[in-house]
Amino acid sequence: MPASATDHSDLGAAAPKNDGHMSDSAARFGGMSAPGSAPAIEAIDLVKKFDDNTAVDGVSFTVPQGSVLGLLGPNGAGKTTTVRMMTTLTPPTSGTARVAGYDVRENPDMVRRSMGLTGQAATVDELLTGRENIAMIGGLYGISRKQLKKISGELLEQFSLSDAADRTVKSYSGGMRRRIDLAVSLLAAPPVLFLDEPTTGLDPRSRSELWDVLRGLVKQGTTLLLTTQYLEEADQLADNIVVIDKGTIIAEGSPLQLKEQAGKASLVLTVSHADDIAPAEALLRKTGGEVFVDLGARRLTAPADGLADMNRIIGWFTESGIEVDDIGLSRPSLDDVFLSLTGHRTEDDSPTDTLETSA
Ligand SMILES: Nc1ncnc2c1ncn2[C@@H]1O[C@H](COP(=O)(O)OP(=O)(O)O)[C@@H](O)[C@H]1O
Numbered sequence: 001m002p003a004s005a006t007d008h009s010d011l012g013a014a015a016p017k018n019d020g021h022m023s024d025s026a027a028r029f030g031g032m033s034a035p036g037s038a039p040a041i042e043a044i045d046l047v048k049k050f051d052d053n054t055a056v057d058g059v060s061f062t063v064p065q066g067s068v069l070g071l072l073g074p075n076g077a078g079k080t081t082t083v084r085m086m087t088t089l090t091p092p093t094s095g096t097a098r099v100a101g102y103d104v105r106e107n108p109d110m111v112r113r114s115m116g117l118t119g120q121a122a123t124v125d126e127l128l129t130g131r132e133n134i135a136m137i138g139g140l141y142g143i144s145r146k147q148l149k150k151i152s153g154e155l156l157e158q159f160s161l162s163d164a165a166d167r168t169v170k171s172y173s174g175g176m177r178r179r180i181d182l183a184v185s186l187l188a189a190p191p192v193l194f195l196d197e198p199t200t201g202l203d204p205r206s207r208s209e210l211w212d213v214l215r216g217l218v219k220q221g222t223t224l225l226l227t228t229q230y231l232e233e234a235d236q237l238a239d240n241i242v243v244i245d246k247g248t249i250i251a252e253g254s255p256l257q258l259k260e261q262a263g264k265a266s267l268v269l270t271v272s273h274a275d276d277i278a279p280a281e282a283l284l285r286k287t288g289g290e291v292f293v294d295l296g297a298r299r300l301t302a303p304a305d306g307l308a309d310m311n312r313i314i315g316w317f318t319e320s321g322i323e324v325d326d327i328g329l330s331r332p333s334l335d336d337v338f339l340s341l342t343g344h345r346t347e348d349d350s351p352t353d354t355l356e357t358s359a
């Protein structure tokens with residue numbers, strides 16, 4: 001058994017390990033793990049079948065300690081099911097997973113003690129205040145009142161909820177709810193954290209605030225697995241990305257590697273007059289790349305690597321006198337990744353190609 005797992009089970013036996021908040025935990029965990037020890041998370045050929053629908057079809061990956069894995073995929077790809085198997089909430093049909101060295105089949109209790117989970121739906125009680133929610137869950141974990149007071153203050157501070165701590169969660173914004181949810185899931189001081197679509201439905205500001213919080217956790221040594229539908233989110237947070245579609249891994253690598261696979265950025269330009277479409281197309285062909293024309297929208301798309309390319313093209317148009325309504329750079333999206341990897345768009349865009357109809 002790996003050194004970290006042995007050490008960790010000692011810790012588990014010694015105390016319910018609810019005696020600190022996650023920075024202490026991460027430090028403890030980091031201190032215990034020998035360099036080059038087992039990965040914090042391993043998926044080993046995970047399969048999950050629901051009747052004749054294979055939701056997860058042989059998924060394997062590893063997440064080194066202290067790193068962030070982004071599990072990226074569209075609705076219905078099998079992200080939640082994968083996370084549920086890895087967190088002991090549902091048994092795999094075949095294959096297994098290890099968390100902090102513990103097998104989800106053989107040692108589910110130790111897996112649960114080693115991890116925190118924030119699901120897609122909030123789990124906090126709306127009628128309680130933020131502080132009361134922390135106290136309630138902390139009580140369930142058996143944390144003493146004195147420790148709870150300290151930990152709760154620290155968590156509320158860390159998640160910028162101190163001012164709202166004594167208001168009912170009902171009055172919280174979407175971003176605040178996610179943060180209190182995350183704070184509660186960190187009460188057990190888990191070295192490994194699973195987050196299922198932590199920012200879906202949040203406005204851009206709340207999203208980037210949450211990203212900051214997550215970066216802070218990682219800095220303290222927490223290992224993170226987060227699922228997301230947003231390439232940008234995985235790009236911002238993940239060291240490595242695993243892309244799944246219809247239950248299988250279709251790509252993996254660093255954010256940079258994936259974006260390169262998805263193709264270059266494009267310049268998107270709308271001309272003011274339909275008459276100008278043809279001359280605009282001729283100008284854009286000077287880039288040497290393929291030019292796409294949407295006649296109805298008077299919109300043209302051409303490859304452009306960055307601002308320098310864009311400036312060059314703007315120069316051509318200024319000289320030519322072609323009137324332009326709108327011009328901008330568009331970066332590859334998750335859709336583009338999917339299109340380039342699978343030749344089909346994400347489920348939401350292709351109703352004829354959903355798991356439901358193919359099942
Ligand atoms: N409890 C369940 N019973 C039957 N089918 C399920 C269940 N949970 C998920 N599925 C199916 O498994 C597939 C993957 O779902 P899910 O893991 O929730 O995807 P994601 O989280 O990526 O959106 C979908 O086809 C979904 O309908």
Ligand SMILES: [Mg+2]
Nearest residue numbers: 079080081120
């Ligand atoms: Mg899901």
